[in-house]
Amino acid sequence: MSAGGGLARTPAPPYFAVIFTSKRAADDGRAYGVVAQRMVDLGSRYDGFLGIESARGDDGLGITVSYWRDEASLLAWKRDTEHEKAQRGGREAWYDAYEVRVAKVERAYGFARDAAG
Amino acid sequence: MSAGGGLARTPAPPYFAVIFTSKRAADDGRAYGVVAQRMVDLGSRYDGFLGIESARGDDGLGITVSYWRDEASLLAWKRDTEHEKAQRGGREAWYDAYEVRVAKVERAYGFARDAAG
Numbered sequence: 262m263s264a265g266g267g268l269a270r271t272p273a274p275p276y277f278a279v280i281f282t283s284k285r286a287a288d289d290g291r292a293y294g295v296v297a298q299r300m301v302d303l304g305s306r307y308d309g310f311l312g313i314e315s316a317r318g319d320d321g322l323g324i325t326v327s328y329w330r331d332e333a334s335l336l337a338w339k340r341d342t343e344h345e346k347a348q349r350g351g352r353e354a355w356y357d358a359y360e361v362r363v364a365k366v367e368r369a370y371g372f373a374r375d376a377a378g
Numbered sequence: 379m380s381a382g383g384g385l386a387r388t389p390a391p392p393y394f395a396v397i398f399t400s401k402r403a404a405d406d407g408r409a410y411g412v413v414a415q416r417m418v419d420l421g422s423r424y425d426g427f428l429g430i431e432s433a434r435g436d437d438g439l440g441i442t443v444s445y446w447r448d449e450a451s452l453l454a455w456k457r458d459t460e461h462e463k464a465q466r467g468g469r470e471a472w473y474d475a476y477e478v479r480v481a482k483v484e485r486a487y488g489f490a491r492d493a494a495g
Contacts, residue, residue: 267439268399268477278481280395280443282385282431286491314399316433316441322384324433324441326397352489360385360488364395364481371477372469374403 269312269328274366276311277329283351283359285321293355296347303343309334328366335363386429386445391483393428394446400468400476402438410472413464420460426451445483452480 285293301313309330317323329335338344351359402410418430426447434440446452455461468476 268401268475271477271479274479278395278397278479280397280483282443284385314439314441316435316439318433318435322431322433324431324443326399326441326443356489356491358385358488358490360388360486362388362391362395362483362486364483366397366479366481369477369479371475372473373475374473 267314268371269314269326271311271328271366271369274369276366277332277335278364278366279327279329279335280362280364281325281327281359282362283323283325284357285317285323286355286357288355292350296350300344300347303341304338307334307338307341310338332363384431385488386431386443388428388445388483388486391486393483394449394452395481395483396444396446396452397479397481398442398444398476399479400440400442401474402434402440403472403474405472409467413467417461417464420458421455424451424455424458427455449480 301315304310304327305313311328311330313325313327315323315325327335327338329338418432421427421444422430428445428447430442430444432440432442444452444455446455
């Protein structure tokens, strides 16, 4: 469930982050993986999408953070018909629990090792 | 690198989130694991700490989100002497790249499966 599998290249703040933390339920995982990747592909085509980062550990806890230009764009994606169907699937089968937090990114800083170093 | 390994139980917004996304460098990982757990233990004792969630996938990408009552508390932790030393270790050895985003959580909602269901 990643779009490239690395750090998102976001612009200078302010912008919005949707922090989606989830605990997977016991499941065969095949349908989940297909739908999760489809949601990344579909969401990233929405106007205002800035990037996505995703990680899931061996304990089943996953964190996906998607970044958005403004609230209107993240709300449009939330209400996407296919995304709403996936959200129902999440509640009915794939997750034991999840939390969604909508946050405004106020500042950001980072580090990247010199490739020549 | 988790404090319980589950979803954080945060209060009603507003509160702050520090989204720390990192790409691990090749490393034996032993010192890293000890320091990472120590940082969780130490940070969670700071006034204003509300919770932490952490996941790292097989591709080396990790996301840790810590939650804070206000900016003063997250800044106090950022400037902790032992934490600053760990941040240097991160740049010198443990990470190829990371990004820190400080965000204000404006709303939150979640789902938890009925344990009796």
